[in-house]
Amino acid sequence: MTDIVQEEQKITRDDPREVSRRWLLLKIGAFFNIVIGIAIATPVVRYLLGPARRQGAYDSWISLGPIDQFPIGETRLATYSNPYSHPWDGATDQTACWVRHVSANAFQVFAINCAHLGCPVRWFPQSGLFMCPCHGGVYYADGGRASGPPERGLFTYDYKVVNNELHIDAGQMPTLSNQASLRILNNSGCKGCGPCAG
Amino acid sequence: MRWVKQTYDWFDRRLQLEEPIKKEVLHPVPKDTASWWYVFGSAAFTLLMLQIVTGILLALVYVPSAGEAWNSLNVLNHQLPLGWFLRAMHGWGSNFMVAVVLIHMGQVFLFGSYKYPRELTWILGVFLLLMTLGMAFTGQVLRFDQDSYWGLGIGASIVGRVPLIGGSLVQIMLGGPIIAGATLTRFFALHVFIIPGILLLFACLHVWMVLKLGINEWPMPGRIVRRATYVAEYEKLTHRDGIPFFPGAFWKDFFFSGAVIAAVAVCAAVFGPYGPSGVPNPSIIQTVPKPDFFFLWIYAVLSYLPPSLETPFILIAPILAIVLLLALPLFAGEGEKSWRRRPIAVLVLVTVAVLWGVFTNLGTYTPWSPKMNAWSSDTIPAQDLQNLRPVERQGAVVFQSKQCRNCHSIGGHGGQRGPALDSVATRLTEDQLIRQVVQGGGNMPAYGKNLSPPEVTALVQFLDTLHPPGQPSATDAAEAAAGITPSNYESVGSTSPEPGTSTTKKPDGK
Numbered sequence: 001m002t003d004i005v006q007e008e009q010k011i012t013r014d015d016p017r018e019v020s021r022r023w024l025l026l027k028i029g030a031f032f033n034i035v036i037g038i039a040i041a042t043p044v045v046r047y048l049l050g051p052a053r054r055q056g057a058y059d060s061w062i063s064l065g066p067i068d069q070f071p072i073g074e075t076r077l078a079t080y081s082n083p084y085s086h087p088w089d090g091a092t093d094q095t096a097c098w099v100r101h102v103s104a105n106a107f108q109v110f111a112i113n114c115a116h117l118g119c120p121v122r123w124f125p126q127s128g129l130f131m132c133p134c135h136g137g138v139y140y141a142d143g144g145r146a147s148g149p150p151e152r153g154l155f156t157y158d159y160k161v162v163n164n165e166l167h168i169d170a171g172q173m174p175t176l177s178n179q180a181s182l183r184i185l186n187n188s189g190c191k192g193c194g195p196c197a198g
Numbered sequence: 199m200r201w202v203k204q205t206y207d208w209f210d211r212r213l214q215l216e217e218p219i220k221k222e223v224l225h226p227v228p229k230d231t232a233s234w235w236y237v238f239g240s241a242a243f244t245l246l247m248l249q250i251v252t253g254i255l256l257a258l259v260y261v262p263s264a265g266e267a268w269n270s271l272n273v274l275n276h277q278l279p280l281g282w283f284l285r286a287m288h289g290w291g292s293n294f295m296v297a298v299v300l301i302h303m304g305q306v307f308l309f310g311s312y313k314y315p316r317e318l319t320w321i322l323g324v325f326l327l328l329m330t331l332g333m334a335f336t337g338q339v340l341r342f343d344q345d346s347y348w349g350l351g352i353g354a355s356i357v358g359r360v361p362l363i364g365g366s367l368v369q370i371m372l373g374g375p376i377i378a379g380a381t382l383t384r385f386f387a388l389h390v391f392i393i394p395g396i397l398l399l400f401a402c403l404h405v406w407m408v409l410k411l412g413i414n415e416w417p418m419p420g421r422i423v424r425r426a427t428y429v430a431e432y433e434k435l436t437h438r439d440g441i442p443f444f445p446g447a448f449w450k451d452f453f454f455s456g457a458v459i460a461a462v463a464v465c466a467a468v469f470g471p472y473g474p475s476g477v478p479n480p481s482i483i484q485t486v487p488k489p490d491f492f493f494l495w496i497y498a499v500l501s502y503l504p505p506s507l508e509t510p511f512i513l514i515a516p517i518l519a520i521v522l523l524l525a526l527p528l529f530a531g532e533g534e535k536s537w538r539r540r541p542i543a544v545l546v547l548v549t550v551a552v553l554w555g556v557f558t559n560l561g562t563y564t565p566w567s568p569k570m571n572a573w574s575s576d577t578i579p580a581q582d583l584q585n586l587r588p589v590e591r592q593g594a595v596v597f598q599s600k601q602c603r604n605c606h607s608i609g610g611h612g613g614q615r616g617p618a619l620d621s622v623a624t625r626l627t628e629d630q631l632i633r634q635v636v637q638g639g640g641n642m643p644a645y646g647k648n649l650s651p652p653e654v655t656a657l658v659q660f661l662d663t664l665h666p667p668g669q670p671s672a673t674d675a676a677e678a679a680a681g682i683t684p685s686n687y688e689s690v691g692s693t694s695p696e697p698g699t700s701t702t703k704k705p706d707g708k
Contacts (some may be wrong), residue, residue: 051373051380052366058375079481082376089378090265091479092347112483117500118351120483122570127600128648133486134352135501136566136615138643146643148566151505172375173351175358176509177365 055178058084059171064109067166070101075123075141078109083171097157098123098130099166100141107166110143111155111174118175121154130154155179222409223448226440228432230416232447235309237454238302239408244455245295246401248462249333250394252288260340262386264379264478267342271474286466289341292334294462296492299330304547310535311414313423317527319407322400324523329397331492336389338490342382343474348487350377350385352500359509377480412436413447417535424532486570494561495554501566565614568604572612579609586663593660596653600645608664616642623665627672631658 060083070076078099085093098121100108110130112120119134129146130139137148144153155174160167172178210216259278261270274281303323306312312320335353339346350372357371358364373380415421415435441447476485489497503511537544560566569576578594586594597603605615612618626634635654638644649657662671 049366049370051369053369053375055365058369077483082378084375086379088263088265090263090268091477091481092264092378093376094479094481095376096481096483112480113351113355116355118355119348119487120480120485122483124573124601124604126573127602127645129601129643131568131570131601131604133567133570134348135497136568138568140643140647146638147641149501149503149505149508151508173354173368173372173377175355175364175368177358177360177368 059169060084061160061167061169062171063162064097064099064166064168066164067101067107067161068164070099070107070166072101072103075100075125077123078166080168080170095170096120097168097170098154100143105161107159107161108143109157109159109166109168111157111179113155113174114150115145115152115154115176116148116150118173152176223444224442225409225412226436227413227443227447228415228435229439229441229446231413232441232450233416234450234454235305236413236447237451238298238305240451241455241458242295242298242302243401243405244459245291245298245462246397248291248459249288249295250398252284252291253390253394255284256288257390262340262383264342264382267340267382268474268477271341271343275471275474282471283466285471286469287462288337289472290462290465290469292337293465293491294458296330296334298458299327303327304551306414307543308537308547309414309417310423310537310540310543312527312530313533313535314425314428314527314531315411316407316414317531319404319411320527321524322404322407324520326397326400326404328520329393329400332393333389333397334490334492336385336393338493339382339385340389341472341474342478344476344478344482344485345473345487345489347377347478347480348485349489350381352487352489356512359512413443414535417537419534419536419538421535422533423535486567488564489561491558495557498557498561498564498566501564563614567613568601568615569613570604572603572607573598573601576603576607576611582608582664586660589656590660590663593656593658596649596657597660600649600653600657602657605642619661619664621665621669623662623671624669625672626661627674628658628662629674630672631661 062080062083064078064080070078076099077096079094079096082089082093082095096112098110098112100110102108110121114121114132114134114137116132116135116137119132121130121132121137121139123130128141130141130143132138132148132150135149137150138146139150139154140146142153143156145151157168157170159169256274259270259274259281261267271285274285276282306320306323335349339350354368354372354377358368360367369375371381371384372378373384412432415432472490476482488494500508500512534540578598583591583594603612605613607614607618608620610618622631632654634642635649635657636644636646645654665671
């Protein structure tokens with residue numbers, strides 16, 4: 001009995017007509033499915049990559065309010081609604097930043113995120129330092145690195161003063177990938193206030 | 199009761215499940231494996247079932263929206279009857295699951311279970327561990343509070359360090375430019391559909407292989423695993439010295455799983471649910487974010503890495519570790535199984551466990567972080583202020599108001615980022631103190647710009663009073679030898695043997 005079954009299988013396997021037709025159909029079927037699969041998967045990949053946009057695509061100029069609320073010589077917390085947001089974001093689109101009014105029209109606007117791993121830094125006016133609660137990063141008043149694990153100073157936003165209002169170019173969470181190049185701090189005035197000036 | 203038997207037969211004639219199940223549960227296993235050491239795998243599987251059930255129950259109420267998630271968690275905690283208990287069961291179930299999976303892994307490593315022919319069982323197990331940790335992290339994200347928000351920030355900052363494509367990866371991870379609604383929904387999909395789906399599939403395959411390849415026999419020194427002979431030897435062992443898995447070994451699994459679930463329930467009832475902590479509003483910056491227990495060790499490691507090593511370490515070390523774990527059964531698939539003959543394996547396990555314990559312990563009290571409110575909440579001990587001259591008392595005020603306390607402790611209170619200053623005067627001379635304060639160094643910021651000269655003088659004179667009774671302040675030996683008086687101020691010891699009298703500091707080192 002077993003011998004007969006084995007013999008039949010052998011015949012089926014070896015029979016060139018039977019095998020070639022079925023196998024050909026199967027191969028065509030597989031090819032057909034691969035084509036359809038790729039055709040369907042391509043838009044899925046595009047969909048998944050949707051959030052990735054080129055540098056600055058999410059950024060836009062946004063007002064932090066009249067410059068009077070930032071007294072000269074002081075560093076104050078400012079908040080703004082992120083320009084790119086959805087109605088279901090709740091309070092998460094509320095973003096904070098530190099505004100340092102250096103002189104007349106010269107500002108420094110620092111991201112709230114520590115340059116180490118993004119925790120919110122706090123300003124201590126008495127000692128003139130920013131301190132991070134997570135891993136102990138410390139920065140000087142001009143954003144320069146003072147101590148701890150960060151490898152650079154605080155991230156800064158570009159700013160401009162329009163109609164007596166302070167505007168910054170913001171829109172995405174700063175990380176080393178989008179702010180890695182150390183910009184010259186204090187792009188208007190305050191020569192020598194580099195990140196290392198402590 | 200004949201109708202029960204008839205109904206059963208009616209179903210089994212169609213399902214045909216009795217025979218294969220009976221065959222599996224009654225298969226012989228080596229007698230020694232009916233041990234309390236072999237109960238962790240089944241306990242991990244039981245915990246997975248618990249997590250699935252409690253997770254589904256929580257999903258009946260939870261709203262995966264950045265605007266509403268936090269509120270829905272509070273409704274669960276405070277308004278729905280026993281909603282808090284289910285959250286607590288799910289949270290503690292997660293802790294127990296990570297713990298049991300880690301113990302299970304340590305046990306099978308120690309018992310050499312990953313060797314031939316169980317290599318793939320181990321490799322799947324490594325993925326199961328990674329997915330369990332992935333579930334713990336994404337679960338922490340779904341508890342959408344301040345810790346969750348800033349934890350995502352840390353995750354994004356790590357991903358942002360990937361060369362070239364880091365920026366795009368951050369945007370894909372967050373679902374946009376910032377941590378917001380899109381971030382929560384994609385982590386919801388990961389936590390509820392993607393990871394559990396793969397986890398369940400892999401866990402079933404893992405169990406399938408345990409059934410098919412047999413439970414690893416109790417390792418005996420000298421019983422060497424060889425590819426050519428192992429399977430036959432194992433067969434012989436199970437038939438000569440085997441017992442049916444059910445109930446011979448199963449009853450211990452059964453008991454332990456029950457005990458673990460009971461422990462989860464007791465922890466849930468006693469300690470309650472995790473959070474949610476503060477509302478996830480990133481403009482509220484008065485927060486000290488901290489990861490959940492099983493990620494504290496990473497948190498600690500990240501604070502101790504030198505800045506220059508950090509990016510390579512973060513990006514390379516995890517990949518190396520995972521590759522090493524996956525490759526382990528491929529390069530050590532034969533040989534001794536007994537821990538008595540594998541000293542390096544034992545040493546590795548002990549080292550990893552000790553390192554993990556040390557870093558986790560450090561993570562619980564974060565000595566590297568400035569204590570953000572120490573300057574305004576911790577007072578200087580009264581005895582350190584007695585019999586001080588006005589300028590020294592002024593120095594104590596400078597010490598507090600300039601947030602020195604956030605990093606330096608006195609009397610056991612304050613930050614631990616910098617050294618405790620209770621006896622700083624015995625370590626640094628006056629000149630060294632001035633230099634350290636003004637120029638900083640060794641992880642201390644320079645205060646030269648933020649202290650006026652009188653403030654520096656006052657601060658240093660106060661610091662120079664901080665020494666134990668009977669131990670003099672440090673002086674410059676060279677100046678002392680030359681007979682030069684380095685300063686002409688008087689040091690009135692808080693620790694002076696005769697309170698109220700002032701002693702002039704002599705440059706003789708006494």
